Amino acid sequence: MEKNKDANKPKKLVGLQRRKAKAGYLFISPFIIGFLMFMVKPLFQSFYMSFCEVELGAGNFNQIFNGIENLKYCFTVDPEFNRLLVEEITRMMIYSIAIIVFSFFVSLILNQKFKGRALVRAIFFLPVILSSGVILGLETDNQLMATLAAQVEETTSNISVTAALENVLRTSGVGVRAFEKVFEIIDNIYDVAIASGIQIIIFLSGLQTIPSSMYEAASIEGCTKWESLWKITFPMISSMFLVNWIYTVIDFCMRSDNEVIKKIQVVMIDQMKYGRASAMSWVYFLVILAFIGVTSFLISKEVYYYD
Amino acid sequence: MTNVKENTKAIEKAEKKAAKKSARKDFWERNRLSGGYLLQKKVTEVVLSICRFILLFGMCFLILQPIFNKISVSFMTEKDLFNPIVINIPEHFTTDNYKMASTLMDYPKALRNSIIISLSIAFLQIAMCTLVGYGFARFKFPLKKFWFACAILIILIPPQTIASSLHLHFRFFDFLGIIKLITGDTINLRGSKLPYYMMSAGCMGLKNGLYIYMIRQYFRNIPGDLEEAAYVDGCGMLKTFFRIMLPEAKPILTSCFLFAFVWQWTDGFYAKMFLGGTQLVSTSLSRIVDSLGAYIQRISGIKTTVSIAYSNCILATGTLMIIMPLIILYLFAQRAFVESISSSGIKM
Numbered sequence: 001m002e003k004n005k006d007a008n009k010p011k012k013l014v015g016l017q018r019r020k021a022k023a024g025y026l027f028i029s030p031f032i033i034g035f036l037m038f039m040v041k042p043l044f045q046s047f048y049m050s051f052c053e054v055e056l057g058a059g060n061f062n063q064i065f066n067g068i069e070n071l072k073y074c075f076t077v078d079p080e081f082n083r084l085l086v087e088e089i090t091r092m093m094i095y096s097i098a099i100i101v102f103s104f105f106v107s108l109i110l111n112q113k114f115k116g117r118a119l120v121r122a123i124f125f126l127p128v129i130l131s132s133g134v135i136l137g138l139e140t141d142n143q144l145m146a147t148l149a150a151q152v153e154e155t156t157s158n159i160s161v162t163a164a165l166e167n168v169l170r171t172s173g174v175g176v177r178a179f180e181k182v183f184e185i186i187d188n189i190y191d192v193a194i195a196s197g198i199q200i201i202i203f204l205s206g207l208q209t210i211p212s213s214m215y216e217a218a219s220i221e222g223c224t225k226w227e228s229l230w231k232i233t234f235p236m237i238s239s240m241f242l243v244n245w246i247y248t249v250i251d252f253c254m255r256s257d258n259e260v261i262k263k264i265q266v267v268m269i270d271q272m273k274y275g276r277a278s279a280m281s282w283v284y285f286l287v288i289l290a291f292i293g294v295t296s297f298l299i300s301k302e303v304y305y306y307d
Numbered sequence: 308m309t310n311v312k313e314n315t316k317a318i319e320k321a322e323k324k325a326a327k328k329s330a331r332k333d334f335w336e337r338n339r340l341s342g343g344y345l346l347q348k349k350v351t352e353v354v355l356s357i358c359r360f361i362l363l364f365g366m367c368f369l370i371l372q373p374i375f376n377k378i379s380v381s382f383m384t385e386k387d388l389f390n391p392i393v394i395n396i397p398e399h400f401t402t403d404n405y406k407m408a409s410t411l412m413d414y415p416k417a418l419r420n421s422i423i424i425s426l427s428i429a430f431l432q433i434a435m436c437t438l439v440g441y442g443f444a445r446f447k448f449p450l451k452k453f454w455f456a457c458a459i460l461i462i463l464i465p466p467q468t469i470a471s472s473l474h475l476h477f478r479f480f481d482f483l484g485i486i487k488l489i490t491g492d493t494i495n496l497r498g499s500k501l502p503y504y505m506m507s508a509g510c511m512g513l514k515n516g517l518y519i520y521m522i523r524q525y526f527r528n529i530p531g532d533l534e535e536a537a538y539v540d541g542c543g544m545l546k547t548f549f550r551i552m553l554p555e556a557k558p559i560l561t562s563c564f565l566f567a568f569v570w571q572w573t574d575g576f577y578a579k580m581f582l583g584g585t586q587l588v589s590t591s592l593s594r595i596v597d598s599l600g601a602y603i604q605r606i607s608g609i610k611t612t613v614s615i616a617y618s619n620c621i622l623a624t625g626t627l628m629i630i631m632p633l634i635i636l637y638l639f640a641q642r643a644f645v646e647s648i649s650s651s652g653i654k655m
Contacts, residue, residue: 017447021447024445028454030438030508035509038505038509041476045476109362124366124370133576135626194370201645281465285464
């Protein structure tokens with residue numbers, strides 16, 4: 001705060017522009033300092049470390065450069081890493097798509113006028129608060145619920161609609177694997193629902209910016225509701241799809257029930273292999289960055305900006 | 308006077324009733340005139356709203372059910388858990404689970420620690436993020452785009468990537484070699500709370516990039532005339548910020564503060580890394596099953612395994628106990644949580 005005060009002192013022979021620029025730098029200086037100290041330095045260090053063998057000694061630590069030994073270890077020696085990485089990425093992709101679709105339709109429903117809308121909105125937002133951090137991880141390995149669910153499934157397997165539908169579709173033999181993924185999502189709809197709180201709100205905020213005159217004009221021209229959904233609503237909030245997609249992917253790859261992250265933590269904290277842990281997390285980070293980059297490039301080509 | 312008022316009220320009522328009646332009568336008349344279109348429209352409307360109700364009810368139930376389930380389980384005795392007849396309403400009502408979970412988590416102490424840490428961290432983070440967000444939103448300076456890209460980058464980098472080197476960074480902490488120069492050795496900051504406060508002061512805490520982004524977005528939407536008027540009237544930059552802009556941004560600041568508080572409350576990653584020595588509700592909850600085993604072993608003196616059902620019951624109780632403050636907070640500040648995000652106008 002002390003620094004900011006200096007910005008107020010009028011300096012002679014300096015334009016307002018320059019003063020403002022200085023003030024701007026002072027305002028963001030906490031970020032710059034923090035970024036340099038706690039982000040850039042550790043980032044480079046961990047990048048370097050991923051090519052090193054780190055030895056913890058008494059009162060110091062040594063880094064011994066060993067080239068791509070750690071990376072080699074990750075991909076060829078470690079029995080789990082490849083599998084976990086591929087599994088997590090596919091899971092992330094499928095769930096992110098499911099979350100986007102789910103939250104889009106829920107927000108369409110919530111955007112309509114009906115009684116108790118505020119209550120429903122509050123309930124949908126509840127998981128953002130309640131299923132964060134440690135609670136999410138505990139939720140997923142809650143064995144009591146799992147056994148209960150298994151029991152319910154066992155007793156009702158004959159009358160379950162989804163199971164019957166699954167059987168019909170499976171015997172038809174079209175795209176079996178794709179169907180299986182869809183069924184997996186339907187079975188885990190709870191996971192999708194609790195992960196889509198923020199996305200619903202973002203979509204809702206987008207929906208509310210669409211002027212109602214557009215819909216009126218369309219309906220006078222003889223446009224049905226279905227058509228106006230695809231011709232008006234969809235393009236108008238397409239930029240929200242990009243925002244939501246990036247948010248969802250990031251949110252997913254930082255969740256505490258993520259297997260890759262669990263693995264990294266085990267390697268780092270329990271086995272004390274700092275080098276290997278860094279290599280693994282860098283691989284993970286780069287894969288995710290590439291994934292976000294490619295997908296958001298593809299989505300941004302479709303985004304329509306209305307001004 | 309009162310008489311006249313009553314009279315007008317009565318007349319209004321009567322008019323409304325008449326209007327309703329005529330509307331009802333009119334309906335069929337109008338329907339006939341429209342060639343059945345009105346009836347069709349009305350029916351679709353009703354059917355749609357019923358479908359909507361069923362859909363929303365189902366989804367709301369889906370979200371709330373685990374909480375209800377936890378509440379009912381938390382009042383059951385161990386006997387009830389194994390009784391197949393008991394599903395939702397416990398047969399032997401008990402509050403022992405709460406006492407058990409409370410002792411296992413050291414609840415009063417953990418709660419106090421959590422409140423202190425979450426409040427102070429949230430306050431620090433939001434104060435810093437507000438300054439930075441304001442700087443990004445309202446000033447033009449060289450390299451602004453670059454720094455903003457960095458702010459976006461810290462949203463993207465998973466903290467796990469730099470976790471290992473941060474670990475070492477704080478194990479052998481030094482600031483530009485100054486400390487080593489003075490004391491001859493680096494400081495071991497692991498296990499103390501200081502590193503996390505320092506990171507929060509540098510906007511590098513949990514999800515701080517997101518807060519910066521949201522606050523910046525909000526400040527950008529405030530009309531610039533307001534600020535210019537203040538400058539013209541002789542208000543300095545800092546004064547403008549505190550007197551004009553901050554009060555305008557109250558909604559987004561409240562909600563960011565609430566988010567920071569809640570996410571800090573449930574966070575396990577940073578808590579495990581930096582605040583390992585302090586007992587927090589989040590860390591003690593994640594250890595509760597293990598400590599239950601240890602506790603029973605200590606009492607009975609024999610190595611026994613706790614039944615899955617009972618340990619999950621305690622886990623459910625513990626979870627309820629740590630989310631209870633959050634639920635109460637949410638009940639009161641629900642609007643602040645939900646509305647602000649929609650008002651911040653997030654766009655790319």
